[in-house]
């Protein structure tokens with residue numbers, strides 16, 4: 447099925463964008479669905495203080511994790527917040543063989559008054575279910591997903607850092623734990639939520655990153671799992687990422703698998719192109735691109751600021767020509783972990799171009815992080831108070 451630009455649904459109206467707009471009950475009402483079992487504190491104050499200095503991304507984990515288990519007979523049960531620690535799994539667990547797994551990524555931000563907030567949690571709740579459907583995993587009620595965030599963050603509130611650009615990165619995930627080597631959708635599934643106090647994703651802040659455009663590999667194909675947040679998409683991006691490393695580049699950009707001409711996204715971030723006339727363009731959602739919460743929020747902010755935003759096909763050839771001619775002034779990537787990052791260098795077989803501009807990228811970064819950290823007004827009620 448081919449789509450023309452005119453038939454493409456605007457990202458302001460996708461099912462995920464609509465789900466994100468449904469109000470969420472106050473955290474006090476959801477709290478307690480994942481009751482704390484076991485001790486309230488694990489690390490000493492000194493150990494925690496040590497862990498919270500010099501934060502990077504994804505190395506350090508908080509005291510607890512949330513867990514629930516689904517079985518085909520009983521549905522979801524056993525909701526709890528328990529000490530963070532190793533999990534034991536049958537070597538025959540289906541996830542280890544067939545990769546039946548989905549995950550999410552969302553952050554808890556500490557505001558200046560000490561309160562703790564997250565960003566559009568229903569978007570991620572709804573997206574986990576979209577991913578789960580594609581991977582034949584059970585859906586989790588959206589408000590249970592959000593309750594797991596509330597209960598874990600309340601248990602580990604001291605783990606939410608307060609430095610500039612720091613947050614408690616929350617990683618919900620769900621996998622097939624049934625011990626069975628036959629190929630079918632598992633009848634036993636575990637959901638976990640772990641939390642990692644994190645600094646900036648790219649250690650060099652808003653420094654531009656360099657991109658290797660992969661012309662040998664794709665991260666997703668038509669009818670596949672590109673729109674789902676699932677480990678397999680990441681597994682298939684690791685070899686091209688090594689190729690990027692060998693080329694001296696920070697990240698990979700993938701092209702579509704049908705024409706092999708159109709930009710899709712990075713391994714874990716969407717991309718946006720800023721034209722010199724102020725228009726912002728981003729690849730439209732074709733089913734092989736992941737629909738980012740950050741992408742969606744940026745489209746909303748730019749549209750409401752009166753900027754022209756176009757979701758369309760962006761060819762690599764066209765982009766290179768437009769960078770050359772000055773028609774394109776900036777390119778940036780966006781996602782929860784890294785927020786917004788300028789792309790300063792695009793490299794691939796037969797080309798090597800620089801992109802200088804960063805003005806709009808910085809504006810968007812400052813506006814979005816301003817809302818997330820409570821420094822700017824939140825006219826969309828995107829922020830949800832966890833604690």
Ligand SMILES: *Cc1c(COP(=O)(O)O)cnc(C)c1O
Nearest residue numbers: 714715716736738739740781782
């Ligand atoms: C998670 C992810 C993104 C970004 O989504 P956000 O909701 O903005 O964090 C983009 N692309 C891929 C492939 C992803 O997995």
